[in-house]
Amino acid sequence: MEKLKVGMIGFAHTHAEGFLRALANHPDVEIAGVADENRAYVEPFDQQYAYYADYRELLAADIEAVFICSENVRHAPLVIDAAHAKKHIFCEKPLGVSVTEMEAMLAACKQNGVQLMTAFNNRYVQAVVQAKQAVESGEIGTVIAVKGTNKGALPRRDWFVDPSLSGGGAMLDHSVHVMDLFNWILQSRVVKVYAESGTLFHDIPIDDMGMIHFEYENGVIGVLDTSWSRIKSFPMKRDLTLEIIGTEGTILVDVRKLSNEIYSNTASHAEWSDWGDNLNRLIVGDFVRSIRTGRPVPITGEDGMRSAVISLAAYESSRSGQPVKL
Known part of the structure; x- marks a missing residue:
């Protein structure tokens, strides 16, 4: 089985580095690129992986899943765009900042047949x-x-x-x-x-x-x-x-x-x-396993919305x- 190709969108949240390191150490993962319009957030990882100032270019790349660790208010548009690009999604908490936008996030993932996991490590x-x-x-x-x-x-x-x-x-x-x-x-x-x-x-x-x-x-x-x-x-x-x-x-x-x-x-x-x-290693491992096997993720977008x-x-x-x- 080929490695799971993953991209990271948003490095504003301080948990991004831990998730990226867990992905880098996973034997079944290939990190295809990192994206954040604020390049200072991405340093020094922009030197290690392909860097995209525009996350939409990363979504258009040959990847299967994305990790989103942006500012809270950007979770919804990023998740919805990733869902429309047919990418599975791991999203930092809180899932969203309004009920309306979280319902839209869940709907977009369901309509496009992709999984959404919330980062409750x-x-x-x-x-x-x-x-x-x-x-x-x-x-x-x-x-x-x-x-x-x-x-x-x-x-x-x-x-x-x-x-x-x-x-x-x-x-x-x-x-x-x-x-x-x-x-x-x-x-x-x-x-x-x-x-x-x-x-x-x-x-x-x-x-x-x-x-x-x-x-x-x-x-x-x-x-x-x-x-x-x-x-x-x-x-x-x-x-x-x-x-x-x-x-x-x-x-x-x-x-x-x-x-x-x-x-x-x-x-x-x-x-x-x-x-x-290492909680980041455990939760990233579960996400990767779910996507590779087609099993439901253990911590869903619905779980993120409930909290x-x-x-x-x-x-x-x-x-x-x-x-x-x-």
Whole structure:
């Protein structure tokens, strides 16, 4: 079987480099080109692979799939154009910044017979996988509530704090991963959202914190603390935790626990050296395997939309001061 020919469109998101390296190390993948109108984002990979300033030229090339890691507001047009070009798609989160555009993305992929996968690599954390298995086997009885946190540092690239490019601040950026995990573990859908957000930690024109309360169709209630509250001197730059409360027990998951703390006089703060599984390698491997075998991707565009609509409802609730029903 020939190698899967893949292109990368958009390097604005900081996860792009990790996905590209995973693709480069995959024995069944050939990277055919990289594209971003902002060439500075692509460096130094524009020297290693064919570079396209216009992504449409890459879509016209002899490739079977694309990875999209652009600014959030560009996800929809890029996915739709890739679908019309008959390319399978792996898209960074959040999938989109409005319900209408996400519905259009899913429709375009369905109409053109291509697969769309959302980049939720935290599903591959072994502690999360085991938590899901424990819930499904009834080890903690009936789940009645969940709690989550995703607190991190202000993103390095300026587009994250520009509403016209990001579509939302910390409450969008740091909620979708956690809500996808809860959706996946609980196998239910959120029916009500109440949230409050604000700008408390940085001088930026967008929210840097939010508290999201939600209720699932199966009766589980939850709360998520999401923010860019980690200042430069904070010992560790991010967290992601889950607490799943059942009638017969509680599961605690610290997704970032698989790391060593490194202290150096050459750095301004402590740093992490991860020793857990390479999540980018695992999720890229699943995408490649699905496309090569024709099997459905394990994390669909529908999954991406289910988590993003919760974030969008949270903004609506924050603006109105009222709960929002989904």
